Amino acid sequence: MTAQIIDGKAFAATVRGKVAEHVTRLKADHGITPGLAVVLVGEDPASQVYVRSKGKMTVEVGMNSYEHKLPAETSEAELLALIDQLNTDPAVHGILVQLPLPGHLNEDLVINSIDPAKDVDGFHISNVGLLATGQKAMVPCTPLGCLMMLRDYHGSLSGLNAVVIGRSNIVGKPMAQLLLRDSCTVTIAHSRTRDIEEVVRRADIVVAAVGRPEMVKGGWIKPGATIIDVGINRIDAPEKGEGKTRLVGDCDFASCAEVAGAITPVPGGVGPMTIACLLANTLTACSRANGLAEPE
Numbered sequence: 001m002t003a004q005i006i007d008g009k010a011f012a013a014t015v016r017g018k019v020a021e022h023v024t025r026l027k028a029d030h031g032i033t034p035g036l037a038v039v040l041v042g043e044d045p046a047s048q049v050y051v052r053s054k055g056k057m058t059v060e061v062g063m064n065s066y067e068h069k070l071p072a073e074t075s076e077a078e079l080l081a082l083i084d085q086l087n088t089d090p091a092v093h094g095i096l097v098q099l100p101l102p103g104h105l106n107e108d109l110v111i112n113s114i115d116p117a118k119d120v121d122g123f124h125i126s127n128v129g130l131l132a133t134g135q136k137a138m139v140p141c142t143p144l145g146c147l148m149m150l151r152d153y154h155g156s157l158s159g160l161n162a163v164v165i166g167r168s169n170i171v172g173k174p175m176a177q178l179l180l181r182d183s184c185t186v187t188i189a190h191s192r193t194r195d196i197e198e199v200v201r202r203a204d205i206v207v208a209a210v211g212r213p214e215m216v217k218g219g220w221i222k223p224g225a226t227i228i229d230v231g232i233n234r235i236d237a238p239e240k241g242e243g244k245t246r247l248v249g250d251c252d253f254a255s256c257a258e259v260a261g262a263i264t265p266v267p268g269g270v271g272p273m274t275i276a277c278l279l280a281n282t283l284t285a286c287s288r289a290n291g292l293a294e295p296e
């Protein structure tokens with residue numbers, strides 16, 4: 001293996017440490033405790049795990065965590081009423097509605113009912129527009145975490161060729177916006193991209209957000225390129241025993257690490273950074289709400 005491993009787990013711990021320091025200062029100097037409300041509708045097992053770990057880490061950095069677990073059959077009106085209440089609650093600085101929502105609920109409508117100033121996921125149409133026009137926005141946590149790791153590794157990203165694989169609203173598109181803002185030359189690849197291997201081979205930076213286990217192979221990678229693997233895919237792992245599974249990314253780690261200059265592992269790469277950025281966004285929202293200087 002030649003690639004340097006970008007340790008997202010360690011980086012995320014550093015980010016959370018800085019957030020915790022700011023929270024301590026906010027409490028001591030201003031008597032303010034940032035609060036994050038997480039709304040979970042239904043019993044999706046993966047969502048339950050995410051919500052639990054978000055709640056735990058929120059408390060660990062000294063913030064207040066407000067969990068709202070609603071039954072799967074919750075009506076749109078009930079959910080909108082809760083969001084309305086959280087929008088006006090001064091103790092709540094960040095609101096996150098865990099996706100996906102049960103099918104009878106209109107996700108766009110629900111997300112766009114969150115006060116954009118409290119939209120710590122950065123999915124509200126206002127924040128999407130602010131980011132796209134280069135204005136001060138709440139930036140989606142996963143791409144923000146990817147950008148922080150890239151900046152940390154490269155310093156300036158200016159002029160680098162970046163290929164983002166995936167064009168979802170939560171990862172691919174905002175990632176492309178952030179890389180563009182940092183003056184990369186950005187290409188977005190997706191399921192209809194022709195000759196994707198050739199497209200990826202031109203990249204100094206590859207961000208894979210596809211949801212297909214180990215799709216990107218070492219042979220697609222330009223020697224020395226940096227790979228950020230966003231994918232979280234659970235696959236069978238018979239080598240660990242019958243019925244066992246393991247997590248893999250969208251990149252074939254073994255072959256990619258032979259060619260790349262640096263790569264994020266799965267798990268331990270992008271995942272931990274996502275939650276750290278959620279806490280950082282909550283702190284930012286709290287600082288803005290109170291007219292205080294924003295943390296770096």
Ligand code: NDP
Pocket residue numbers: 142165166167168169170171172189190191192193196209210211212230231232233270271274
């Ligand atoms: P989506 O399913 O919303 O989007 C996947 C994208 O990949 C689409 O744009 C799709 O293209 C594209 N795609 C699918 N197949 C191919 C292919 N064969 N070649 C090229 N592009 C393809 O997924 P998300 O963006 O929500 O998530 C992507 C991955 O990231 C998932 O594994 C998810 O679990 C993970 N994830 C990880 C997070 C973390 O914290 N680490 C947070 C969020 C997501 P098209 O638009 O044409 O269909």
